[in-house]
Amino acid sequence: MQFADKMQKLRKERGMSQENLAEIIGVSRQSVSKWESGQSYPEMDKMIALSELFNVSIDELVKDTSGSTGSAQNIHNSYVINVGSQFHYEYKSKRTLLGVPLVHVNVGRGIYVAKGIIAIGNISIGVVSLGVLSLGLISLGALAIGLLMALGGLAIGTISLGGLALGIFAVGGLAIGMFSIGGCAIASHIAIGGYATGHIAIGESATGAQTLIMQHNEFNSINGDQVRSLINQEYPNLWKALVDGIVSMFNSTSWNP
Structure with missing residues (x-):
């Protein structure tokens, strides 16, 4: 060659x-x-x-x-290079799963892609991934896309937590999903937040088929049994553990999204 x-x-x-x-x-x-x-x-x-x-x-x-x-x-080895003001570090584990390194770290000033079961890089793709742009089963990053869970400034996943969260279960400043909790919560099923829009909407300002209004954005201003009764009425087959989790927020002394 x-x-x-x-x-x-x-x-x-x-x-x-x-x-x-x-x-x-x-x-x-x-x-x-x-x-x-x-x-x-x-x-x-x-x-x-x-x-x-x-x-x-x-x-x-x-x-x-x-x-x-x-x-x-040689690419399985780690190296550090510092040329002028540039820094770059990469490590690939020798152990692999289906041809994919168990661990791949690829970070530095510039655009570096990490691909591994555990991936850490400016851009990371893996089962567990951490990076500015992160894609995986569980992802953490400024922009995080996770099949199971995503945490980031912008989080997209089954369970997502972020400034802007999109998912089936979404928690964030702006949360959009089937079940959403946030400063502004938009949901197809249950929305809980300062401003809530959903079939069941619970918030200081609430819009939906069924609404409960919080006073001064305090969750303990609403009775937990009332929340349970409303959920069971609208979604009688909803997973009990999820219902219990939602109701527990209103039984606590205080909670703010």
Whole structure:
């Protein structure tokens, strides 16, 4: 494999664009493009930086090889690179599940993608994921999308908690779902909050087929038995544990969304 092909392969394995690589190494994107097209080679200081970044020797980078798997194996190692003001850290566990690393950490200044059972990165994709943009079964991030649970500024999931929460069960400043609790709660079934809109709406300001008005946004101003009776009337087959959870909020001394 030629140097140009290795460069492109290693960069893509890290989930980096040519712009990301250029910024870390301290060159222009055009320089990276020329390296990957075989039009030119990096100077020695840049070659050293590339070697440290990809955690391979300079010999492995420049020697023409065919069928070698050495570079692919090296991506399981961790590395830290600090070039100028840039910081980048990556770790991939050697253990995998269905070909996916159990742990993949890929963080730094720029756009770095982590893919693993447990994924931590600027962009993370995994069963449990943590990142600015996070996608997984359980996700935590500024933008979190979780199949089961999502926590973030913007959270989308079966159970979602965030500034803006979208889900079957949503809790947030603005909560939208089947069951929503928040400063502003919008729900198809039960909405609870300062401003509540739903089939059953409970709030200081409530709009719905069935409404209960809280006084001064205090939950203890409404009797829990009254809430239970209303839910059982409208949704007699609703999961009892969920009903008990909702009713418990009104039986407490105080609760504010």
